Amino acid sequence: MNKLYISAIILISILAHACKDAYDNEPKRGIEILSISPEQGKVRDIITIKGKNFKPINTNVVLFADNIPGRIVSFSENEIQVMVPDSGVVTGPLKVRVGVNEIATSTQTFTIDQSLPVIFSISPNYGLAGTEVTIKGANFAKTNNKVYFGMVAANIIKEDEYNITVELPQGLPDGEVDLVIESNGAKSAASKFEVGIIYRDNFNRVNSSWINKDGIQEDLGTGWAVANGEFQIQDGRFNSRSNGVAFYRANGAEMISGDGNTFRLSMDYRIRVAAGSVFAGIMFNAQDNDRYYVLRMNGDGIIQFLATADGGVNWPGVFFSEMAPLPGAQTYQIEVYSDTPGTFQFKVSNTAGNVLFDKTVSDPSARYTGGYAGVWGLGDHSDYDNFSLLLK
Numbered sequence: 001m002n003k004l005y006i007s008a009i010i011l012i013s014i015l016a017h018a019c020k021d022a023y024d025n026e027p028k029r030g031i032e033i034l035s036i037s038p039e040q041g042k043v044r045d046i047i048t049i050k051g052k053n054f055k056p057i058n059t060n061v062v063l064f065a066d067n068i069p070g071r072i073v074s075f076s077e078n079e080i081q082v083m084v085p086d087s088g089v090v091t092g093p094l095k096v097r098v099g100v101n102e103i104a105t106s107t108q109t110f111t112i113d114q115s116l117p118v119i120f121s122i123s124p125n126y127g128l129a130g131t132e133v134t135i136k137g138a139n140f141a142k143t144n145n146k147v148y149f150g151m152v153a154a155n156i157i158k159e160d161e162y163n164i165t166v167e168l169p170q171g172l173p174d175g176e177v178d179l180v181i182e183s184n185g186a187k188s189a190a191s192k193f194e195v196g197i198i199y200r201d202n203f204n205r206v207n208s209s210w211i212n213k214d215g216i217q218e219d220l221g222t223g224w225a226v227a228n229g230e231f232q233i234q235d236g237r238f239n240s241r242s243n244g245v246a247f248y249r250a251n252g253a254e255m256i257s258g259d260g261n262t263f264r265l266s267m268d269y270r271i272r273v274a275a276g277s278v279f280a281g282i283m284f285n286a287q288d289n290d291r292y293y294v295l296r297m298n299g300d301g302i303i304q305f306l307a308t309a310d311g312g313v314n315w316p317g318v319f320f321s322e323m324a325p326l327p328g329a330q331t332y333q334i335e336v337y338s339d340t341p342g343t344f345q346f347k348v349s350n351t352a353g354n355v356l357f358d359k360t361v362s363d364p365s366a367r368y369t370g371g372y373a374g375v376w377g378l379g380d381h382s383d384y385d386n387f388s389l390l391l392k
Contacts, residue, residue, distance in 0.1 A: 029053040031098050033106040040111040041084055043118055043138045046073060047094070047110065049080045055098050064110065065092025071273040075343075084112070086120065086138055087162060092127065114139045117181045117188040123150070126194035128392065131168040132157065133193075133368060139183065140164060146182040149193060174262050174392040186257055193327075196392040199223070199253045201238075208233040210241070213262070223250035225387075227289040228311070237270075238384040240280075240377035245312070247286055247374035253389055254370050255285055262392045265373050266335040268351075268385040276300040280382030282375055284336050285368035293317075293368055294376050295336055301326035303348065305361055307368065312376075317363065324357040332356070342366025 032052040041047060047070070054060050054077050062070045062082040066090050068080040080096065096104045118139045127133060133154075135147065140161050147154045147166045150173070154166035164181065178190035201221060208219040210230040217225050220233060229244025240246070255263040269280050281296025281304075290311040297303045301324050307317030326332060326348065335347040342365070348357040375384050 008182070023242060027099055027121060028102050029055070029100055030106045031096060031183050033094070033096060036094055036108050036110055039108055040113050042116065043084050043086050043089065044112045044120070045084045047082050047084060048211075049082065049094060049096060049106070050078060051080075051096065051104065053077060054080055054096060059098070061097040063095040063097065065094075082280075092117045116186050117145075118182040119179070119181060119188050119191045122179060122191055123192060125192070126196060126390075127168050128195070129168050129170045129172070132165055133168055133179065134163060134165045135179070136163055137181070138162060140181065141183040148178075148180045148182070149195075150177040157197070158229075174264070174390065194390065196262075196390040197202040197252065198391075199248065199250055199387075199389040201248070201387040202236070202358075203233055203387075204236045205233060207235070220246070223248050223253065225249055227362045227374075234383075236385065238375065238387075240375065240382055240384070241380040243312075243379065244377045245289070245374065246284070247283075247289075248387065249372050253372060253391070255389070255391070257372050258341045258369075260392075262337070262339040264335065264337045264390040265388070267334055267375065267387045268331055268333050269375075270331040270383050270385075270390050271297070271299045272381045272383070274299040275381075276302065277377040277379065278381045279304075280376070280384075282334055282336065282373065284369040284373050286374055287368055287371045291368060292371065292374070293344075293363075295334060295344075296376060296378075297324075297326060297332070297334070297348070299381075303346075303357060305346065307363065317367070319361050319363060320359070322359070326356060331385075341369045364379050 031054050035050045037048050037370045054174055056077050068085050070085050072082050091111045094110050095103055097103045116139050117139045121136045123134050129295040145159050145164055152169045154169050157165045159162055172195045174196050176192050176194055179193040180190050181188040183342050210232045211220055212230045213226045225247050227245040229242040231244055231246050257263055265284055267282050271278050271280050276298050279296045279298045281294055283292045283294045286292035291309050293304045304321045305319045306315040308315050331351055333349045338346040340365040345360045347355055349355050373389055
């Protein structure tokens with residue numbers, strides 16, 4: 001054994017004893033628990049512990065009964081807020097430990113409420129009939145749980161006290177439904193589940209340079225491709241300039257309607273100037289770079305539904321052009337829904353969710369079916385956010 005190795009062992013031993021001595025000789029703070037509130041709660045509830053002489057740095061430890069640690073969410077010398085752990089908690093007093101040797105125990109008892117099942121997460125939180133969905137939570141029964149999507153019960157594949165896997169049932173409407181678990185005769189609070197395949201993009205990623213059709217498309221994000229004009233990611237939004245057209249062509253994101261299939265396309269958009277010469281909108285049922293429908297609005301609030309076969313050089317299919325009470329230089333959500341080829345329900349809402357425009361329009365020839373979605377901008381004054389495509 002070489003001398004350097006022996007010296008290292010001796011140094012470690014000295015440091016270990018020094019640390020132990022420091023802990024043993026650490027002055028007592030005189031911590032005290034005065035109250036806990038509430039005295040009853042469920043997993044992931046926040047409990048407030050009031051007391052004296054806690055550490056004003058995040059080195060306090062809160063222990064539930066059976067020494068199960070909780071996650072501290074805020075702290076000061078006189079108050080600690082702690083989250084009830086997901087599992088293992090039983091009824092009993094709470095403890096606060098400061099340093100190694102100083103522990104205070106509450107005179108009150110915290111009672112864990114296990115009367116209701118609690119849902120932590122749903123994965124995936126969207127899907128079509130037959131999709132396997134796993135629900136994580138607490139207070140489930142070991143067996144004989146019931147899972148409802150809306151009013152429809154799901155077939156349970158496997159289950160235990162913390163995880164339930166089900167098969168998404170047939171016959172659900174598209175869009176949001178309430179998911180509820182019933183265990184031991186008690187029901188959980190409802191969680192939202194989206195029926196359909198969802199493609200989403202909130203553009204919350206690294207800013208990019210302006211990208212044209214010859215640039216590195218991946219810089220804009222997976223699935224996006226520029227047909228003409230230029231686009232960039234800037235401050236969490238998708239910006240266009242120079243009469244830009246960009247498509248979202250992720251695998252499977254084809255907009256089919258009819259025979260039980262539907263699509264719902266939505267996106268936030270903003271025209272930064274109140275001018276009739278500036279348009280922005282979304283394209284849908286795009287067959288290629290030249291043939292597609294467009295729903296667009298200008299800065300004066302005129303909404304138009306059009307079709308083109310030459311990439312916007314000509315618009316032989318203007319199906320309506322209508323004024324809506326939509327001042328420019330604001331953000332709106334535009335939505336297209338279709339369950340029948342060539343028939344579309346259009347909605348425009350403000351950021352508060354109020355529907356400002358609602359109209360159903362048909363193309364008698366249903367010239368474009370299937371295809372992809374995208375964004376369309378005329379001029380240099382439009383940007384987009386919160387792209388969402390729900391397919392069923």
